[in-house]
Amino acid sequence: MFVEKKSAIFHGTPDIYKNLSQEMKDSELVRLPYFSQTSNEGYIYMHPSLNVALNSDLENNKTKLDLALKVLDCMVSKKGQQLIANGSGVISFNQGVPSMMNDVKGLEESLKNNNIYIRYSAQKSFVAAKEVVHGLLTGQIDENSAHDIFCEIMNSKSDKEKAVVHFDKDYSIYLNDKNGRDAPSSILTTVRKAYDAKLTFVPYYYFTSSIYKGDCTASQLDLMLCHDSNTYLNVKKLSGKDIYGLVEKHLKEFNVKDKYSLPIASGMKLVFDQNYKLKDILVNGKSIDFDKKYSILLSDSTDSSNASLASAWVSVMSKQDQPSKPEDYIKIGS
Known part of the structure; x- marks a missing residue:
């Protein structure tokens, strides 16, 4: 609604402001910090892209502690921060790392006054x-x-939760060499098959963690997905034409202009040109049939009586041995 100029203000992070500034070049956008219109009293809201925890047992092993601190130094270095943030959209707390958001007007004074708060969640x-x-x-x-x-x-120390599954393989949440994400693909494909749906796709930000080899509790499974209000699952029968339209609508609504924002799909391969415009949808290697009906698993905000993507994932993996293998679901260019 903000992009269409149907609303005058929106609530978001500096990174979203940056993207909209590039898209709405005919409009003059103004950044208003939280609580006030002046930087001295207002705050910038940020999502943490780097969370670190060091085991207290390291204090008893100097060799391991030195190694852990060396890794930490790499993570908070300029190169490390750029790699973690895919090279953009970061305001680093390391004084030696320049802001990667110099083109967002008005941040300098707030940064100077350190009027920033991070969304902490545990x-x-x-x-x-x-x-x-x-x-x-x-x-x-x-x-x-x-x-x-x-x-x-x-x-407080809570009772140790028992593992419900032992993962045999690691799958990363980060982009692979085919511009897909293995962990989200594995999770989504696992849930899609459990719902006996042919196709599905959801926003990339629904997924928050890689899949790590080893034991995993139900709480850890749950934390692999965000708890968005729009993740209730519903299987529908739609024509290939309608599904193509849904994907195009998603790309427009989420302002997808880079490979990092591409949706996660399963049961189909999304084909894009170099500008991330949808060119084709392949099902079993062939272009989707516009006249054929397909069962598709979709997220729905209207039926909270249905399971969420997170709860469905926990439920499935509490009953089966291993998740589905990741799919090759993205193709960019020729």
Whole structure:
């Protein structure tokens, strides 16, 4: 609606602002920080693209600790940050790494004042936040008690969760040499087959983690997918023409202009030109039949009684041995 000029303001991150500035060149876009129109009082909202955890046992092994810190130094270096962020859209907290968002006007003053907050998410933090906020709103606890309760929950040791599956192979969430993503492809194909659907596709950002070899709990499976409000699953029978139109609509709505934003598909290969415009959809190696009906698994925001993509993935992998192999679902250029 913002791109179509049907709304005057939108809520988003600097990276989205950057993309829209490039798309809406005939419009003058203004960035308003949270809480205020001035940088001294306003804040920039960011998604963390790098999360690091070091095992406390490293303190007892200097060799391993030195190696871990060396890896950490590489991750927060200029080259490391650029690789992690695919070369764009990053504001680094490392003072030695220049901002990769110099073309976004108005960030300099906020960066100088360090008026930035990161969206932190962890299972314990959600539980702790709910407990203390509810207590504050009902008047049952004061600010000091809220702080103590929050810390107590965050530092508590929960019972060790049992693994529900042992993965035999690693699959990465990052782009492979064919511009697809192996872990999301494996997850989506696994769920598609469980729903007995011929085709499916969803946005790339639904997926949050690689698949790692070894034991995996239900909670870890759940965290491999974001909990978007638009992920309820529904199998429909649609013509090839309608499916082609849905993919084109998705590309337009998500402003797909680079390989990093391409959707995840299963049961079909999406063929694009060099400008990421849809050229063809291949099913079993042949162009999709516009007149034929196909069963397609889609995400739907209207029927919350259905399973979400995350819950379906957890349910399937709690019952079967291994996920489906990743598919080759993207082709760019000739």
